[in-house]
Amino acid sequence: MRGESFNGTEVVAxxxxxxxxxxxxxxxxxxxxxxxxxxxxxxxxxxxxxVLSQNDAGNQLQLQDAIQRAEFNQTGSxxxxxxxxxxVHDPITLxxxxxxxxxxxSPNGVSxxxxxxxxxxxxxxxxxxxxxxxxxxxxxxxxxxxxxxxxAHGVYCFTGxxxxxxxxxxxxxxxxxxxxxxxxxLPGGADxxxxxxxxxxxxxxxxxxxxSEWANDPFINNYVxxxxxxxxxxxxxxxxxxPVDGMGxxxxxxxxxxxxxPDGTQSxxxxxxxxxxxxxxxxxxxxxxxxxxxxxxxxxxxGRYTFMGDLNQFPDFQQQPRTATS
Numbered sequence: 001m002r003g004e005s006f007n008g009t010e011v012v013a014x015x016x017x018x019x020x021x022x023x024x025x026x027x028x029x030x031x032x033x034x035x036x037x038x039x040x041x042x043x044x045x046x047x048x049x050x051v052l053s054q055n056d057a058g059n060q061l062q063l064q065d066a067i068q069r070a071e072f073n074q075t076g077s078x079x080x081x082x083x084x085x086x087x088v089h090d091p092i093t094l095x096x097x098x099x100x101x102x103x104x105x106s107p108n109g110v111s112x113x114x115x116x117x118x119x120x121x122x123x124x125x126x127x128x129x130x131x132x133x134x135x136x137x138x139x140x141x142x143x144x145x146x147x148x149x150x151x152a153h154g155v156y157c158f159t160g161x162x163x164x165x166x167x168x169x170x171x172x173x174x175x176x177x178x179x180x181x182x183x184x185x186l187p188g189g190a191d192x193x194x195x196x197x198x199x200x201x202x203x204x205x206x207x208x209x210x211x212s213e214w215a216n217d218p219f220i221n222n223y224v225x226x227x228x229x230x231x232x233x234x235x236x237x238x239x240x241x242x243p244v245d246g247m248g249x250x251x252x253x254x255x256x257x258x259x260x261x262p263d264g265t266q267s268x269x270x271x272x273x274x275x276x277x278x279x280x281x282x283x284x285x286x287x288x289x290x291x292x293x294x295x296x297x298x299x300x301x302x303g304r305y306t307f308m309g310d311l312n313q314f315p316d317f318q319q320q321p322r323t324a325t326s
Contacts, residue, residue, distance in 0.1 A: 004103055006113045008144040009091045011184035014256035015143060018204045018272045019063040020211065021086055024252050026066040027057025031250040031271070032311040033200050044198030044246050046269075050311060051296045052249065063251070063274050064211055067307050070293040071279045082215065089133060094123055108188035109262030110146065114157060117149040120181075121161075128165035128177055136175035139214060143207070147183045159183040160206040162214045178218045180210040186257050188267035200248030200273040203257075208248075208274040209241035216240045216280075224283045227321040238283055244276040244306055244317065276308040278317070285320040 015021075034047020051057075053066055055075035065082050074080035100119045104112055124142060134140055150157040160182035185202045216222070222238035229243040250271035258268040281289040282305035289303035296310040299318075304310075306317045316322065 006145050006147050011145045016086060019252045019274055020204055023060035026053040026061055028052055029249040029251055032308060033247040034313055046199040054296055055293055063208060064215055067277050070307055073293050075293055106189050108265050110186050110189045112146045112148055112189055114148050114150055117151055120149055124181055128179055134177055136177045140179045142181040144183045146186055146189055160210040162210045164219045180214050182207040182210045188261040198246055201246045202273050205248055205273050205275045212240050212277045229316050240277045241275055243278045247276045248273045249308060276306050276312055278306050281305055282321055287320050
């Protein structure tokens with residue numbers, strides 16, 4: 001990348017202060033993703049917020065804790081929790097060889113690194129096998145800033161993934177190290193070549209996507225009936241972030257990287273932007289849905305299909321998912 005660096009240490013403090021680890025009240029959000037100019041418009045603009053997890057209003061929770069509690073309707077005074085305790089290790093420097101990367105600018109002038117996925121994943125797998133402090137009882141999160149991955153001959157890119165390190169011995173009885181990689185995206189950032197999925201796809205959005213998927217399918221071997229969603233495509237894996245990729249809401253106070261974009265425009269709005277997540281009842285096609293927290297307004301479905309519930313205005317997530325057919 002001709003000497004340019006993308007330093008993940010610059011976003012560690014912002015991530016630690018974010019709803020991933022900090023406590024917030026999930027009873028209300030000031031803003032949420034809304035459709036664009038026409039139904040199912042993938043521009044995903046900033047829309048009004050409102051009541052979020054009404055049964056946990058007043059409780060101070062981490063993000064994934066709030067999502068899991070809503071998923072199983074363990075809200076209010078429930079003792080159910082999923083809490084994350086971070087441990088930060090020294091930074092790791094990777095020098096990307098010529099031909100495996102490029103640098104691009106967003107329409108707002110924010111610089112981003114585009115790296116070939118196969119090369120990057122090989123480095124992650126090597127680290128999974130060589131870092132002495134890794135412990136299979138802990139999730140390892142590799143964090144970068146404004147780094148985007150793409151297949152060698154692909155026309156799209158993505159900003160995170162999760163998985164499990166390959167086993168070397170043990171006849172199936174050995175612990176397995178799970179991991180997630182995600183990039184913290186500056187406001188107005190490079191995102192995807194076609195302009196990206198919009199307003200919420202900034203700061204911790206990708207990190208929350210991957211942590212939620214890890215919590216529900218750490219080994220990527222939980223299979224479901226193939227489904228279609230507003231984003232198109234077909235998926236038969238329990239990936240809770242993929243169907244609602246780019247959709248999200250505002251939460252917490254973000255004091256990091258809140259200045260204007262390089263071109264003088266303003267994208268930062270003072271909030272973090274967690275992603276919405278599809279819940280088990282959506283993948284299970286439950287109707288009525290008595291598993292998850294009820295929707296904010298009474299509905300025939302009873303329970304919500306995504307964490308945002310009624311605030312997710314896309315019709316695909318107010319009902320059972322569409323079935324993929326050949």
